[in-house]
Amino acid sequence: MSIFTRRRAGSRIVAPSDLDRQLRHSLHAIAAAMPERPALPDRAAGDRAHGRTRRRTALALAALAIPLTAAGYLLGPEYVDQIPPKNSLLIGDAHGERYWMIPGRVSDDCGQPISAVELVVEDRNTVGEEWNTMGISYGDPNVRQANATLCGVDESAWLADPSRFAWGHVKTAGDRIYLVAMHPTVKSIKVVTTVSTETIATVPTPARPDGPRYAAFDVPESATSIIASLLDAAGQPVPGGERDLTKRS
Amino acid sequence: MSEPRRAAISQNFPGEKCNETPPPKDLSVVTDAQTSTPPAPPELVYREHRVGLLRLAYLLTGSREHAEDLVQQAFATAFNRWSSIEEPVPYLKRAIVNMAQDAHRRNARARLFNLRARVEPVTEQPEIDETWAYVQRLPYRQRAVVVLHYYSDLPLQQIADILSRPAATVRSDLRRALDRLRRALT
Numbered sequence: 208m209s210i211f212t213r214r215r216a217g218s219r220i221v222a223p224s225d226l227d228r229q230l231r232h233s234l235h236a237i238a239a240a241m242p243e244r245p246a247l248p249d250r251a252a253g254d255r256a257h258g259r260t261r262r263r264t265a266l267a268l269a270a271l272a273i274p275l276t277a278a279g280y281l282l283g284p285e286y287v288d289q290i291p292p293k294n295s296l297l298i299g300d301a302h303g304e305r306y307w308m309i310p311g312r313v314s315d316d317c318g319q320p321i322s323a324v325e326l327v328v329e330d331r332n333t334v335g336e337e338w339n340t341m342g343i344s345y346g347d348p349n350v351r352q353a354n355a356t357l358c359g360v361d362e363s364a365w366l367a368d369p370s371r372f373a374w375g376h377v378k379t380a381g382d383r384i385y386l387v388a389m390h391p392t393v394k395s396i397k398v399v400t401t402v403s404t405e406t407i408a409t410v411p412t413p414a415r416p417d418g419p420r421y422a423a424f425d426v427p428e429s430a431t432s433i434i435a436s437l438l439d440a441a442g443q444p445v446p447g448g449e450r451d452l453t454k455r456s
Numbered sequence: 457m458s459e460p461r462r463a464a465i466s467q468n469f470p471g472e473k474c475n476e477t478p479p480p481k482d483l484s485v486v487t488d489a490q491t492s493t494p495p496a497p498p499e500l501v502y503r504e505h506r507v508g509l510l511r512l513a514y515l516l517t518g519s520r521e522h523a524e525d526l527v528q529q530a531f532a533t534a535f536n537r538w539s540s541i542e543e544p545v546p547y548l549k550r551a552i553v554n555m556a557q558d559a560h561r562r563n564a565r566a567r568l569f570n571l572r573a574r575v576e577p578v579t580e581q582p583e584i585d586e587t588w589a590y591v592q593r594l595p596y597r598q599r600a601v602v603v604l605h606y607y608s609d610l611p612l613q614q615i616a617d618i619l620s621r622p623a624a625t626v627r628s629d630l631r632r633a634l635d636r637l638r639r640a641l642t
């Protein structure tokens with residue numbers, strides 16, 4: 208199994224009351240100093256439409272919602288270009304915090320996907336900023352001894368044992384969102400916490416419809432035990448396929 | 457075997473549309489110091505609150521031009537159903553906040569396409585302009601929470617109502633925003 212994260216870091220401290228005061232003062236000052244006329248730029252095509260909208264609305268307050276110009280710019284793969292992301296395999300909602308499981312996009316030194324799937328949490332991924340996702344794969348990473356680089360994963364030992372599975376999680380405000388990688392025969396996963404019991408369907412990636420399967424789900428941060436049980440196509444537990452996700456295997 | 461969960465997690469297929477920004481809802485639970493009571497005609501609300509709403513939109517978008525568009529669109533959207541809106545100003549604020557989010561997404565693409573956004577000084581007072589520059593770089597929802605809390609002086613519960621998000625999440629957004637700003641400003 209391999210899990211990776213892409214995230215930014217850092218932290219220092221400033222007195223909260225100073226920051227409160229500074230923010231309040233600055234925002235009011237900025238609002239009061241708002242430019243009188245739009246300083247304008249290079250939006251030749253859009254200007255006419257916006258001008259028309261303003262005139263029409265000012266005259267009649269008519270109910271004409273003119274969408275702002277849609278852009279179709281190409282971004283580098285390291286930046287969030289669209290939320291919700293394209294090609295999501297699962298959509299979740301953890302008390303208002305949306306998240307998506309998508310096919311993995313990051314390649315290792317051999318051009319193989321580092322992770323089969325990635326978890327995109329809306330709060331951590333803003334359009335125009337760098338991706339901040341967690342990925343997971345099924346199998347053991349192949350490490351080339353010569354130069355200690357990664358080259359794909361070895362699934363053989365995992366495929367021989369349907370009870371093996373990998374998981375990782377991210378924390379949000381009040382919840383944990385789990386990402387799980389399982390054997391191709393595992394069709395659903397039952398999750399029992401101190402507050403709820405849920406059964407979540409697993410899905411394969413589009414590239415390998417008969418390959419390993421994946422799931423994402425959220426549980427309350429306060430859950431002291433999270434018992435995950437793998438279920439086969441008949442809904443029967445996979446022998447040995449039960450773990451407490453709060454404990455590392 | 458129990459039925460796989462559908463409510464919170466649903467399977468999505470390539471090409472299927474996932475989610476869209478919900479249209480503004482009536483704000484029966486939102487109260488605001490600027491609320492017009494009894495209900496005022498749209499022309500009066502427009503005249504009395506346009507500048508305040510424009511400033512809110514400006515703080516959310518950083519652009520006077522976009523702010524003008526948002527305010528006009530908010531009034532245009534509200535106009536046809538004016539009689540059913542109990543509190544026009546909170547309704548308009550909510551519409552502006554929601555529409556600004558869409559605009560922000562598109563602007564983020566445009567900014568990136570043009571390499572980096574330039575942050576123009578507004579007040580010529582370095583401390584204020586620097587703070588404003590960092591506020592503009594916050595993710596949209598964090599920025600909206602900061603603006604609604606520190607400029608509009610709304611409590612977190614009302615902000616949660618406007619943003620249609622749980623109060624705990626809004627609290628978390630605010631905390632993250634303050635953490636970012638604290639790091640940036642020191």
